[in-house]
Amino acid sequence: MILALLLALPVIVVSAHVFLPADDIWQHLTETVLADYISQSLWLSLGVAVGTLVLGVSAAWLTSMCQFPGRGVFEWALLLPMAMPAYIIAYTYTGLLDFAGPVQTLLREWMGWGYGDYWFPPIRSLGGAIVMLTLVLYPYVYLLSRAAFLNQSLCVLDVSRTLGNTPSQTFFRVALPLARPAIIAGLSLALMETLADYGTVSYFGISTFTTGIFRTWFGMGSAAAAAQLAALLMVFVLVLIVMEKLSRRQAQYHHTSRHHQQLKRFQLSTSKAWLAFAFCLTVLLASFVIPAAQLLQWTLLVADSVIDDAFMTLVYNSLKLASLTALLALFLALLLSYGKRLFGGALVRFAVRLASMGYAIPGAVIAVGVMIPFAWLDNSIDSWSRTNLDFSTGLLLSGTLVAVIFAYLVRFLAVAIQTVESGLGQVRLSMDEAARSLGHSPLAVLRKIHMPMLRGSLLTALLLVFVDVLKELPATLILRPFNFNTLAVKTFELASDERLAEAAPTALAIVATGLLPVIILSIAITRSRQLDSDKA
Amino acid sequence: MTTTTPLKLNNVSVGYQGTPVLENVDLSLKQGEIASLLGPSGCGKSSLLRAIAGFEPVMQGSISINHHQVAAKGFSLPPEQRKTGMVFQDFALFPHLNVRDNIGFGLSKASRKEKKNRTDQLLDLIGLKSIQSNYPHQLSGGQQQRVALARAMAPRPDILLLDEPFSSMDTDMRTQLAHEVGDMLRQDGMTAILVTHDQHEAYAMADHIGVIGEGRLHQWGKPYDLYHRPADRFVADFIGEGVFIPGELIRTDQIQTELGMVKGKVSSAIKSIGRVELLLRPDDIIHDDNSKLKAEIIAKDFRGPVYIYTLRLQSQQKILCLVQSHHDHKVGENLGIRLDAEHLAVFPRM
Incomplete structure (x- = not known):
């Protein structure tokens, strides 16, 4: 319980600041930029919502219900963009599509145009940000709606056909409404990520909440105002959390049919099949292949000059932070999950919920929420030791890795808890009892049943947290110790300085590690399908 | 040992x-x-x-x-x-x-x-x-x-x-x-x-x-x-099929019912003479075309080798009767029956 409270501390601190007297900076904010923050954030969310819905749902429907060339590959390949942090794809496309980039240069050469002769969509705009975020966030919608389509009882679709609906009518009148809870859940996740994004919007110079928090924090030095902005942002997120929870609860009622037969996919006509192929290919190219290829090309270009000791320090820093956090997160997740399993009271369950809340909270908000109490604690310790011990302790917590790791834990513990809990859920209580009645002590049960059965989930939990930490940007930016850089921070800084090619190696390293959990995910999905067909 | x-x-x-x-x-x-x-x-x-x-x-x-x-x-x-x-x-x-x-x-x-x-x-x-x-x-x-x-x-x-x-x-x-x-x-x-x-x-x-x-x-x-x-x-209800019909215990081994006098050993739980209920299993009622006692078939349940007929007596009391399945009678027909209870399960009437 204490642990959970500690982890909820940032959220509590930020919320508490709503009630603190507003200083004039807040006054200033409301008069000038606040409306901007709100409207830009809303437009961004709306755009990403539409984009991810269109891409995610149609890709999900095509790969799950239709038969066309390359379907089997697209099925998992469409998940690849999950490995691509939004700020990385954003700066890669900027490099590609800016005035000096290869695309526009090529156009000019072909057409003989000069500067100002033609109109080219500006990539660094709200629209650009929407496209970038859509490209990397649609997999959330894709993943969940695809699962929903696959779980739909085929009978329901067949009934619709026998009642005179064409396949497309069936899609809109039956399949889509049935999958709605799952789609909304996926959408909420995508939107949470959108609101949490800092790298992309900051790079494109768009004023949203997250950029606002940074500006208020670093530019105006007002912790209180930043916290109040953060609190406002949290309200938006809260709406999304509630939306997600509600739709998940509905989803439980929707998937009642347990035996789904082998799906008979619609056989598309040749032209339609190639259209579907082209659609999926375009999405895949745009969201993953092209940016990854560009990163690779840049990396090869600069590899000699960039990959040096400093680069290795970055890798070492990132690995150290990520693995430390992952191990800690796993430990805490085990503690909480077993607490819940063994004692299972309402209090423990509430504590676990509280500890898992951080995942939905944007990194910038958490960073602010961590910084304020830590700084206060540091100052108090320092002044106490100065008056009583006559020496200054300096900053013990804030501005050290402790703060960074704590923030990571707040944000990513939920990932570990969820994975461990789902693993633990596989170990049914009756298995414990079976082992006990076969003469094994509780400890032996842990060793001979739980450990081998949980091994997979534990590794997955470690890996997920590890990769999330590696990609994390906003909280690291705010909380990192002076001159301490990670791969993500370095990538972002170099890109911000328009040294795009030099940022590529670090970016590529992040994308490559990010691929690991995506691969595991797609293997897990394929395997669970195989298990189903094994039983049938 | x-x-x-x-x-x-x-x-x-x-x-x-x-x-x-x-x-x-x-x-x-x-x-x-x-x-x-x-x-x-x-x-x-x-x-x-x-x-x-x-x-x-x-x-x-x-x-x-x-x-x-x-x-x-x-x-x-x-x-x-x-x-x-x-x-x-x-x-x-x-x-x-x-x-x-x-x-x-x-x-x-x-x-x-x-x-x-x-x-x-x-x-x-x-x-x-x-x-x-x-x-x-x-x-x-x-x-x-x-x-x-x-x-x-x-x-x-x-x-x-x-x-x-x-x-x-x-x-x-x-x-x-x-x-x-x-x-x-x-x-x-x-x-x-x-x-x-x-x-x-x-x-x-x-x-x-x-x-x-x-x-x-x-x-x-x-x-x-x-x-x-x-x-x-509770046991009589839970185990097997059967119905309870009302009767009058006139001696320790005789019960007067709508189906006639039933003789047999009554469980020792029943001490006093008076109103009781008698448990009749489907196999306690035997199909007999020569019997004067008739009851109307209101439902039949085919079980393979046997039928279980649900019969209605004149008093509207329903009983179950187990009959070899080659005796195929229609619903609505009157079936001649005879009581052949070997064991008497008798309970106080509620």
């Missing part, structure tokens, strides 16, 4: 969170006996079984396994020290172990040779030697069940507990499986208790059946006795 008592329950009560659901149960099993606890769902029979296994405490009374007390009020020996085996409703096979390793799981203290022999013996018994290295998810429901059974039998527990082990099976397979399981247990000389709500499973497997309901053990006996000499209305 003198006769042992693998299991003895002495005035046991079990319950949830301080509220008893099943009270004052006394029973004991002899070596090699197979018993069944039969009752509607929620009657506490599973709780009783889990109390024997050591997963739940007893609120009152005591449990002894092989003459060692394992549970009493405020005392509970951990399950792993009780020498009980348990087959769970969901089988609870260990998914990370194959068939062979699942069966051998409880033999960790045995020597390597003993372990191999016992596992082989059980694999032969359940007939799954050919798929011993398969994993649980590759097995059919029936196979999983056999593995669960073999796993529980492997350490030769003093008593084997089976908690609704057939409930996830197809209905038409349950009775057959229960027979098979009963045979396997007898071959291995196992003492066992089966908990079920399905009387056919209980008949197929058990020598003795305890009927549980309304918070207590109503009757402990052989299937024949439960059917023909039910101890009370």
Whole structure:
């Protein structure tokens, strides 16, 4: 319980600041930029919502219900963009599509145009940000709606056909409404990520909440105002959390049919099949292949000059932070999950919920929420030791890795808890009892049943947290110790300085590690399908 | 060796969170006996079984396994020290172990040779030697069940507990499986208790059946006795089919009913002359075309070799009548019947 409270501390601190007297900076904010923050954030969310819905749902429907060339590959390949942090794809496309980039240069050469002769969509705009975020966030919608389509009882679709609906009518009148809870859940996740994004919007110079928090924090030095902005942002997120929870609860009622037969996919006509192929290919190219290829090309270009000791320090820093956090997160997740399993009271369950809340909270908000109490604690310790011990302790917590790791834990513990809990859920209580009645002590049960059965989930939990930490940007930016850089921070800084090619190696390293959990995910999905067909 | 008592329950009560659901149960099993606890769902029979296994405490009374007390009020020996085996409703096979390793799981203290022999013996018994290295998810429901059974039998527990082990099976397979399981247990000389709500499973497997309901053990006996000499209305209702018809007890062995005078030995529970109810099983009413007594057929239920006709007497009283199925009569016809009750199950009229 204490642990959970500690982890909820940032959220509590930020919320508490709503009630603190507003200083004039807040006054200033409301008069000038606040409306901007709100409207830009809303437009961004709306755009990403539409984009991810269109891409995610149609890709999900095509790969799950239709038969066309390359379907089997697209099925998992469409998940690849999950490995691509939004700020990385954003700066890669900027490099590609800016005035000096290869695309526009090529156009000019072909057409003989000069500067100002033609109109080219500006990539660094709200629209650009929407496209970038859509490209990397649609997999959330894709993943969940695809699962929903696959779980739909085929009978329901067949009934619709026998009642005179064409396949497309069936899609809109039956399949889509049935999958709605799952789609909304996926959408909420995508939107949470959108609101949490800092790298992309900051790079494109768009004023949203997250950029606002940074500006208020670093530019105006007002912790209180930043916290109040953060609190406002949290309200938006809260709406999304509630939306997600509600739709998940509905989803439980929707998937009642347990035996789904082998799906008979619609056989598309040749032209339609190639259209579907082209659609999926375009999405895949745009969201993953092209940016990854560009990163690779840049990396090869600069590899000699960039990959040096400093680069290795970055890798070492990132690995150290990520693995430390992952191990800690796993430990805490085990503690909480077993607490819940063994004692299972309402209090423990509430504590676990509280500890898992951080995942939905944007990194910038958490960073602010961590910084304020830590700084206060540091100052108090320092002044106490100065008056009583006559020496200054300096900053013990804030501005050290402790703060960074704590923030990571707040944000990513939920990932570990969820994975461990789902693993633990596989170990049914009756298995414990079976082992006990076969003469094994509780400890032996842990060793001979739980450990081998949980091994997979534990590794997955470690890996997920590890990769999330590696990609994390906003909280690291705010909380990192002076001159301490990670791969993500370095990538972002170099890109911000328009040294795009030099940022590529670090970016590529992040994308490559990010691929690991995506691969595991797609293997897990394929395997669970195989298990189903094994039983049938 | 003198006769042992693998299991003895002495005035046991079990319950949830301080509220008893099943009270004052006394029973004991002899070596090699197979018993069944039969009752509607929620009657506490599973709780009783889990109390024997050591997963739940007893609120009152005591449990002894092989003459060692394992549970009493405020005392509970951990399950792993009780020498009980348990087959769970969901089988609870260990998914990370194959068939062979699942069966051998409880033999960790045995020597390597003993372990191999016992596992082989059980694999032969359940007939799954050919798929011993398969994993649980590759097995059919029936196979999983056999593995669960073999796993529980492997350490030769003093008593084997089976908690609704057939409930996830197809209905038409349950009775057959229960027979098979009963045979396997007898071959291995196992003492066992089966908990079920399905009387056919209980008949197929058990020598003795305890009927549980309304918070207590109503009757402990052989299937024949439960059917023909039910101890009370609950047992009469729960076991088999039948109807109660009103009657008048005029002497200790004679009851006047709408179907005529019935003679037979009345259970000693009924002391006074007066209004009673008589339990009539479908086989107590015999089809006889020559009988003067007629009743209208209002429904018929084809059971293969026999029909169960639902008949209406003049007083509107409904009765059931079991007839060979080649006597095919139509609904609405009048059927000649005769009362032929050998055992009289008589209860005070309510």
